[in-house]
Amino acid sequence: MNDQSINRMTTDTFLPTVSVVIPIYNCETDLPELIDCLFAQTYPKELAEYLLVDNNSSDRTFELLQQIAKTSPILIRILSENKIQSSYAARNIGIRAADGQIIAFTDADCRPQPEWLKLLVAPFVNNDVAIVAGEITALAGNSLLEKFAENQQTLSQKHTLNHKFCPYGQTANLAIRQQALEKVGLFRPYLTTGGDADICWRIQQENIGRLEFANKAVVQHRHRTTLKELQNQWRRYGRSNRYLHELYGVELMRDITLKECSYRLARWLFKELPKESIKSLTGKTQVVNLLNTPIGILTARARTLGQREAKLSQQATIIEML
Numbered sequence: 001m002n003d004q005s006i007n008r009m010t011t012d013t014f015l016p017t018v019s020v021v022i023p024i025y026n027c028e029t030d031l032p033e034l035i036d037c038l039f040a041q042t043y044p045k046e047l048a049e050y051l052l053v054d055n056n057s058s059d060r061t062f063e064l065l066q067q068i069a070k071t072s073p074i075l076i077r078i079l080s081e082n083k084i085q086s087s088y089a090a091r092n093i094g095i096r097a098a099d100g101q102i103i104a105f106t107d108a109d110c111r112p113q114p115e116w117l118k119l120l121v122a123p124f125v126n127n128d129v130a131i132v133a134g135e136i137t138a139l140a141g142n143s144l145l146e147k148f149a150e151n152q153q154t155l156s157q158k159h160t161l162n163h164k165f166c167p168y169g170q171t172a173n174l175a176i177r178q179q180a181l182e183k184v185g186l187f188r189p190y191l192t193t194g195g196d197a198d199i200c201w202r203i204q205q206e207n208i209g210r211l212e213f214a215n216k217a218v219v220q221h222r223h224r225t226t227l228k229e230l231q232n233q234w235r236r237y238g239r240s241n242r243y244l245h246e247l248y249g250v251e252l253m254r255d256i257t258l259k260e261c262s263y264r265l266a267r268w269l270f271k272e273l274p275k276e277s278i279k280s281l282t283g284k285t286q287v288v289n290l291l292n293t294p295i296g297i298l299t300a301r302a303r304t305l306g307q308r309e310a311k312l313s314q315q316a317t318i319i320e321m322l
Contacts, residue, residue, distance in 0.1 A: 014125040018048045018117060018175075019100030023081075023090035024065070025055040027108035030222075031064055034108055039074060043117040049075040051094040056082045088187035088195040091171070092320060095186055104175040111139060111220040112173075119217035120175050130180040130209025131200055133157050133169025134217030141223055145230055147288040148295050149223040157213065160197070165250045167211055168200035173219045180208045185319040192316075194240035198247060202319075227298070234299040238306025246312040253307060256300040268293035 020038070027034075038050050052069075054062045062080070069076040079097055081090040087107075095103055102121055106112055120134045135157055138150035149155070161167045174196065184202040187195045200211060224230045244250040276290045 014122070015044060015047055016101040016121065016124065017099060018043065018102045018104055018121055019094070019098030019178075020048065020050045020104045020106065020117065021053065021091050021094030021098065022050070022106055022108060023053050023055055023087040023094070024057065024061055024108045025087070025090075026057045026059045026061060028057075028060045028064055030108045031061065031068070033111060035068055035072075037112045037114075037116075038076070039072075040114045041074075041112065041117045042114050043121065045074050048117065049077060049099060051077045051079055051097055053079045053081055053090040053094045055087065055090040056080075056085060084189050086189060086192055087171075088191055089189035092186040092189055095181060095322065098178070101178055102175050103178055103181065105171045105173075106219050107172045107221075109222045110136075110172050111222075113218045113220070116173075116217050116219055119214050120173070122217075123212040123214055124175070124177060126212075128209050129212045130177050130203050131169060131211040132175045132214050132217070133161060133211065134173035134175075134214045134219060136170065136173050136219055136221050139220045139222045141225070143225045144288050144291060145225055145227070145295070146223040147286070148291065149230075151286075151288065151292075154223070155221050161211075161213055163197070165244075165248060166197075166201050166204060168197040169211065169213075171196040172221055173217065174200075176203070177209065182322050183208055185321045188316055188319055190313065190316040190318060191243065192239070193236045194243040194247075197240070197244055201248065230295075230299065231302040234302035235306030235309075238303040238308070239310035240306075241303075242307045242310035243312045243316070247317070253303060255308070256297075256304045258301075261297050261301055264297055265294060 052065055054065060065078045069078050077097065079093050081093045091105060102124055104117060104120055116134065120132055123129050123132045136155045141147060155172065157169055160170055180203050184206055187199055203209065204211065224233055241250065241253055245252050272293055273290060280287055280290060
């Protein structure tokens with residue numbers, strides 16, 4: 001993996017066709033801002049298509065998508081995946097319908113910045129690049145949980161690109177050469193988490209090409225605002241690790257026991273909190289920093305429970321070919 005500079009004159013003349021695949025589920029409130037971001041992309045309109053795949057939404061998402069596509073100034077194609085409730089199955093529908101040489105991915109709760117697609121595609125000018133990951137930053141939020149996730153850079157690609165087993169990029173901001181997918185197949189359609197790592201690792205293990213990091217190709221992501229949403233997010237991370245352990249032998253994360261949680265919480269309450277409170281009163285720290293430890297304990301415990309509970313089904317090992 002490299003983050004090397006690319007000659008501007010070369011990339012300005014390198015303009016492959018691109019298909020942007022976005023799985024969508026019950027996202028009617030996210031659609032207006034997402035669509036505005038797609039309209040604002042600086043990549044040549046005639047070379048890009050946007051495949052929005054509804055994954056059996058129960059709200060007005062599909063109806064709104066059809067209305068948007070009729071008057072869109074860019075090529076938006078509306079597809080459906082109603083048989084399998086999985087974002088990876090939805091992405092596979094998009095990949096199969098795609099006409100582009102490069103397949104780019106983002107999510108409905110993301111906000112791609114105007115130069116996103118142009119900068120994400122640029123590294124493919126090098127023939128040995130098979131995967132490009134862009135950076136994921138936080139949408140500005142007001143809640144303490146949003147500020148916590150922003151401070152921790154929870155969704156930054158720096159975490160997954162430094163994975164001990166093998167680097168990978170998250171599908172919130174990822175692009176893959178179509179020829180690579182022809183060789184290794186699509187996402188595992190019945191997998192519910194961990195599919196981004198799986199597909200990146202399969203490509204790299206087959207020595208099809210390397211992974212490049214385009215740190216200026218930015219999408220902003222909306223962080224969770226409630227404790228329940230946050231716990232579900234981190235349980236999913238735990239399940240992902242279990243699935244990847246069963247598929248690849250990835251090392252399991254250490255369990256966080258209730259006893260350890262109680263000790264860390266007591267230490268925070270009687271030692272850390274008084275110190276941080278004084279800093280807060282004097283303006284030397286943010287209020288959210290007072291809660292780093294208890295929120296961290298919550299997320300760690302949720303990840304542990306997700307890892308313990310998860311078991312990879314035989315169906316989830318299936319790989320569909322393009």
